[in-house]
Amino acid sequence: MVEIKTNASLDAMREAGRVVARALAAAREAAAPGVALAELDRAAREVLAEAGAGSPFLGYRPEWAPVPFPAVVCLSVNDAIVHGIPGSARLADGDLVSVDCGATLNGWVGDAAVSFTVGRARPEDTRLIATAERALEAGIAAAVVGNRIGDIAHAVGRVCRDAGYGIPDGFGGHGIGRTMHEDPGVPNEGRPGRGMRLRHGMALAIEPMLIGGGTDDHYTAGDGWTIRTLDGSRAAHAEHTVAITDAGPRVLTAL
Ligand code: MG
Ligand code: MG
DSSP, rough: OOOOOOOOHHHHHHHHHHHHEEEEEEEHHOOOOOOOOOHHHHHHHHHHHHHBBBBBSSSSOOTOOSSOOOOOOEEEEEEEOOOOOOOOOOOTTTTEEEEEEEEEEETTTEEEEEEOOOOOOOOOHHHHHHHHHHHHHHHHHHOTTBBHHHHHHHHHHHHHHHHTOOTTTTOEEEEOSSSSEEEEEEEOOOOTTTBBBBBBTTTEEOOOOEOOOOOOOEEEESSSSEEEEOOOOOOEBEEEEEETTTTTESSOOOO
């Protein structure tokens, strides 16, 4: 079921989204070669705590997960696509980091992700990240009243494929509101004009994931959470929570 939010509810989601944006910025600020991944999680945790926000990630345990998720951010480095667990591992010069963060504030959830490099960036990583951001922008631009879910999926997928990148099958965006994962699913590839029609008051997390090596294959690492590229190439992830409104797409997780 898809919940149509009131304008007041979307305003409340915007406040949750602002906390997510600040937490992502803090995690990014903390990132540098030599820094342990747990430090990025700590920086995000402080932002959530100061805002009085909860974490929809911490303790999250889907049926396939061997353990509850132990952090407030997913940190996916290099060949990790999504769902990486922050731990004692340290960032190295030139690493590509994807940070995914959620916040729950006054009963409403925001969800967003950003990718960046630390230290000296490889040109191919810079291009991969820029393409993920462009795919997200294309998806947001298609998130307008009267369009369908397939129009978003098509817009995202076309940017990725035209640049020669892979798209991990089985992963994508989602409806969002009082909980993190709601209907409808928002695939990262699809046919225009298909799927649910977009209405004022819907909120969607749009989240392209790109595989630099150009294949779509991935596997789950031994921790039961981290999704990695099968070809070992690097991956990038970008995400915003977006409201569909009569005035156009409203990005709820911008700063
Ligand atoms: Mg996310
Ligand atoms: Mg999401």
